Amino acid sequence: MLGGTRLLAGGMAVACMVLVGPSTPSGDLFGRSLPAAAVRDVVPNRVMTWNICNPCDENNGGRAAEIATYAPQVVGMQEACVRDVEKIRDYLESLYGLVYHVEYGSVLRNRSRCGGWPWSPGGFGQAILSAAPMTDRVNVEYSNGGSEDRGYMAVTTKVGGQSVRVFNTHLAQRRQEEVRADQVGVLAKEVARHDRAIVLGDFNAVSDAPELTDMWAQAADADPQCQPSPTGTGTGTGTCETTTDWDSKFDYVFLRDIAPLNQGVHPSQYSDHHLVHADLDLT
Template sequence: MRRISLLLAALLALSVATPAASATPGRDVALRVMNYNIHTGIGSDGALDLARTATVIRDSGADVVGLEEVDVHWDARSDFRDEARDLAELLHMRVFFAPIYDLPPLTEGAPRRRYGVAVLSRYPILRAENHWITRLSTQDPNPVPAPAPGFAEAVVLVHGIPVHVYTTHLDYRPDPAVREMQVADTLRILSEDPGGARQVLLGDFNAEPDAPELAPLWMHLSDAWTSAEPGLTYPADVPQKRIDYVTVSPGVRALDSVVVDTLASDHRPVVTDLAVHR
């Protein structure tokens, strides 16, 4: 009996001296993310092949993926497919699709035509929102800058830690004026996030890292590109520019980054291993 009492006392002392691993607040959590402008599933060879797109994502091992140029029943270029849903099913992932455009169907009774960005996740999505930022519409023959949707936010639960994942697609035109407004809108939205310590912004920024219009972004977020290599992403066949990004807030640390050599789109995807602080 005395031996049992001594054993219980020793176990009690050990449990007080050594907290359980699940209760250790300082332990980082690993998260692999990808950003990929999928060009509506059309590769550099001009062929539509969404299964090929899914293979690139699957082979990367990414837990969370930001997608740009996603068609949902848009038109014949993507066979009127719901690409967000189809990729989620092919990859057994959850998805949040944030349309930039939401238009009536071409034929009566067909689904609405939508085009935008998306977040894929192996982890639960606690909530999601389609934010509005300034855009210059490609559907209007005489566009003027105006607020429009298509800036996705998905709160992803990673091993008990909520991480705010955003996906964006900034204006492609040579004039940076609209991108300047979009960066300002982005920073405003991120500043309103109560979980701002753990933010990951993924996207096709259509500007290189030293572009003046991106400078305000780097005052609040870090470019997660870690390699000494230039990390060029566009065009996919002979890359000349780095315009596709993984960026993180101070509560997230970049460990390693690579650009995947693939012609499944006109962009190459970026994959980054992150450490999320508890």
């Protein structure tokens, strides 16, 4: 009788696992279903930018589910720890069948940011996931990062079946306008070298902030309604949709000689920045 009870208990446990699904290391369910409207494969002409927030409560299974809901061809992440990105990529493949290549643009190796052993701290900075292979990666640390090291990375990959240069950056924190202006100058000069480019990132500045002037001279936002104000006062976001929990537009998909089709902005419980994705016409 005891053996039969054990078999029954074991069978019930297996049934529960099938119904409920496995858990992340932190105990959160990560095999959850996607929303009914979620895509089931990578959208080849869709790009996304997302500051995944660090330090925040770590939930890489939840982060992967958010990305899988929109399944972009290219994802640019900021405040990204290498170990977190590795887990996110693994979840995207194992749970949702979305296979991405990854390149890193780490600018810090800091145990307080990303954990790791004292002699091997985690890399912190930017990362790009792409469904297509990436080539010609560059990783540049701005000579003046402000209160924390900052930089940009760039790769060549395919979006909408076309080869394009993709940049990903994170500019200096707020109240460091002069530092951001220097950083934008460096980034915009490199973007200008390419006939077509996509620039993803957290610029820590609203659309009409003076420090973004050089960027606007090279590219337009994926949302055609989002433009700098004619006065350039830096006092508001105009008609730009806000991308942060504090109602500011800081996150951009800048396009150089590429036409936007539509843009989506989606708040997330896993970050103080929203996911921003854009569908593009590269023909």
